[in-house]
Amino acid sequence: MGGQITRSTLRDSIGGPFPTTSHRCHHKQKHCPPVLPGGGLPATPLLFHPHTKGSQILMDLSHKAVKRQASFCNAITFSNRPVLLYEQVRLKITKKQCCWSGALRLGFTSKDPSRIHPDSLPKYACPDLVSQSGFWAKALPEEFANEGNIIAFWVDKKGRVFYRINGSTAMLFFSGVPTADPLWALVDVYGLTRGVQLLGSTILAERGIPSLPCSPASTPTSPSALGSHLSDLLLSPSSPGPLGSPAGGTAPNSPVSLPESPVTPGVGQWSAECTICYEHAVDTVIYTCGHMCLCYACGLRLKKALHACCPICRRPIKDIIKTYRSS
Secondary structure, three states: OOOOOOHHHHHHHHOOOOOOOOOOOOOOHHHOOOOOHHHOOOOOOOOEOOOOOOOOEEEOOOOOEEEEOOOOOOOEEEEEEEEOOOEEEEEEEEEEOOOOOOOOEEEEEOOOHHHOOHHHOOOOHHHHHOOOOOEEEEEOOHHHOOOOOEEEEEEOOOOOEEEEEOOOOOEEEEOOOOOOOOEEEEEEOOOOEEEEEEEEEEEOOOOOOOOOOOOOOOOOOOOOOOOHHHHHHHOOOOOOOOOOOOOOOOOOOOOOOOOOOOOOOOOOOOOOEOOOOOOOEOOEEEEOOOOOOEOHHHHHHHHHOOOOEOOOOOOEOOEEEEOOOOO
């Protein structure tokens, strides 16, 4: 004999009180970010995405460690699930290769990696991937890309990305990441960085504005000092355009300068960034093709490499010539 299902019947069937609705969202379900009581982590552990990865990436069976098997590029990876705001993605550098320039690139994407075909991934996160809509990333300063270092990075509700090294004070990395839609972590195992291990994630207990520390005096391209009285001014919504706009992209490693797009090599200003390290200005001409896309230090290293060729046109490099500004 049939009977009507009542609230009390449902309560008995689930062995507890009927769950009350604590959150209502008028958005489509797939765009509604999870609401976690007490600021806890999602039930799904944070791992590397098992399928969408660069052609040079080797991944272990646990999906926690990746290694670039050859070259210096084609090593873009993603997280297996979206990360929450203030969720620190924790990585350990397990392998460094000294024959290259440039280091790990870190960031986020609003594109679901499960819907990205691996063959469509470009060689480089910067500038190739960040020039596409829905991707934001930047190069970690080379001096921090040492074996054993633990890097944590995260995004706050204002779209600012921070990072810290070995538990140090948080430093502003870049800003302008839209936070309305889910975001997956993006890791490019580039250049000097040969292997990384994902250590999971943690949620920041304190969600205020992190203090922005002074960087080592010996590393002028690292995040520079900012007094607490300047943080509201420099990080206000009235600051220059977002990273996803035409004025967005990679930038010098300083929280004072919001990210700016890379300038086309050989065409832009003297302040254009080297296409290898993305830290130093272009100041070198490649002989014989004449392209200007490298800083002198990266040019020297590239020239010594076997079958060295121009990053722009792939013609063989016979020599590199340092240039000097006349005024």
